[in-house]
Amino acid sequence: MQFAFTAEQEEFRSVLRRYFEETSPPGVVRRLMETEAGWERAAWRDLNTQLGLTGVHIPEAYGGQGFGFVELGIVLEEMGRALLCAPYFSSSVLAATAILNAGTEAQKQALLPAIATGETIATLAFAEPNGRWDASGIEATATPAGGRYRLDGVKSFVLDGHTADLIVVVARAPGSQGEAGLSFFTVAADAPGLTRRALKVLDPTRKQARLEFQAVEADLLGEAGAGAGPLVKTLMQAAACLASEMVGGAERLRRSALDYANMRVQFGRPIASFQSMKHKQADMLVDVELAKSAAYAATSALDENDPEQAAIASLAKACAAEAYMQTAIHTIQIHGGIGFTWDNDTHLWFKRAKSSEVFLGDPAWHREQMLKAWGA
């Protein structure tokens, strides 16, 4: 496993950090989170024309940059730090990875270049109102209809589902159960019978939608009935990616809490001089650094196709989620009353932490997945 970033990777990170500090300061985050879409196309286009980020891990053969999950992890860590409002996790991470894992060669050639350039914004619709994150939880059905398929059912918690141009959907053959009978499909956003509704989300910096399919015509992606493997793989990769994003946010919160403690004076001294504050900050550093190590191990394991990659991805997701949430709680506490106000920025990250804790499976669920992956 790779335990140190190369000089090029560090340089890449610092370029991204400067870029997001300029383009995604809290003022911009606040403006975008009040919109229904939650992001804007001009900034999204810049992300690709200036930095080539939308296809960073998509192979060059499909119009991407051809980097690995380690580089994608760096991108996500910096985006999480800046709380970037963009359909990046939905399109570049979830949808592109799903197409790479499930699609045929011809489908990859057809679908990925537009996602890699950012022209097409795609998303992955797999979870449903039952809130399950495993393949067996899928209830939506796909019925063969004249060479294509007809989708029926409800998808929920779909990232940017109301604004995406292309929806990658996972559904099952009628009557199938468990991991059998699952297939991937692609559906155009304006397909007849598809009703999209933006959900009221706790974290307004990352929008979600509920998608109702009533006899919606869809194209099969990959092989019929063989969707479970690619789905499990996609969700494993996404878990490692989300862990990377979370440690970026946690690091940002930790630093903001430290800055505030150094500045804030009570009882005639900076509160940072109180040992209770110092020890809390030391504990926060431990939490965040351990979570970073786990996230870095996870993306590195994916790139190396490590036999333990599934266990490590789940470990990283659980570890980063708890570190992020704990850091957010401490950061509010260190800010005191001001930390509970709308005007203070801490709640923006707190809400992302809470949402990310649950999305793709909560820590307890991932711990169980980890043990199972280790055969325990």
Place this chain on the structure above:
Amino acid sequence: MSEDRAMSEPSEADVRAEVRAWLEANWDPNLGLIEWRGKLVDSGWGVPSWPKEWLGRGLPPAMQAVVAEEMRRIGAVGVAGAGVRNLAANTLMAHGNAFHREKFFRRMLTGEDNWCQLFSEPGSGSDLAGALTRAEFKDGRWVINGQKVWTTSAHHADWGLLLARTDMNAVKHQGLSYFVLDIRQPGVEVRPLKQMNGHASFNQVFFTDAEAPAEHLVGEVGQGWAVATTTLMHERRGADGVGGGPGRAVERRGRIYDEERAETEKVMEPYKWYPQRAGRVDLVLERAKATGAIRDPVVRQEIARLLTLSKAAEWTARRARAAQAQGRAPGPEGSLGKLVASHVARAAAHVHTRITGADAMLTGADGPMDGLIAEILVSVPAVSIAGGTDEIQRNIISERVLGMPKEPRTDDSRPFRDVPKNVAG
């Protein structure tokens, strides 16, 4: 580096050839351990990076690895380097004078003399500079009274590295001096200190008019803290530099190996329980399967939390090492290991208890794994104290890594006599 120096530095091939020839002519596994080490030390190959005038060959540190490699190749035993000897050597090299080096180095390296460290006291643990053991200069010699504690291997030691107070009227850190003390004298009494886990790895050392000749002062009077800091720095850095390391390439048969094994066993005796104090995470899954606890969903969560913590700790240590290997400035990840090890150990003891159930109340032959699990449960509390408590670690992290304000002091601006202290006893 001057051109002359660069010209005169021997190549790796030269060093390798020279040490190989010397070893071929002199190495004999049927020699006595002390006899062999005497030859080795006198040849300068025992500590090749030390100065020529002090038993070394003045070779660059990198060449030491070449010499060690040649010794390992034929299974030659190195100089004695374990334990406090190494700290003593480094401290006397930095602060000692010709008398100290002449008197102590050779027997230190042959292993004839054993050393111990006399720093901690009942009244000063985390606050080592608060030492109250007194050294007074009377009739041309130092007279020592007081008590030290947590002294590993004092019962085998010949010499002690002593930090003692020579001036109660000076400010705390300026009133300390550093001595080499003969442990085998009537004024020194060594008593084992029994721990809560039943082992006695450390000692209490009592001084009643113990004596040290004037020449046994290391550094100047009042500069003991600076000397002690050197010792502590080498302690934190761990064993480095001295000692050949065991040779594994060759079958280790012969008188010298028997004697070396006996020496190692004696040195390692106090540390037998150390794996247990770290929590034995390695046993958790196998124990959970054996007891059936692996089927309990609550215990599974706790096991998974522990393994997550333990893995993340391991990866964090590897990040620190990788950054170091790249020659980068150490990041925060390098300062967290000690504190994280406490978390891991505590979590492991908790999980072992959950896995073991009622049998966690039993020890010895009645306890699981012949008492090993019980030993974990009663040894883990040491981890968060020994070598810097968790609280001190958090102070260090917040002050040195995060740059937060230092703890306010009340002991650095008045005579030590007036600083509040623990009641003696």
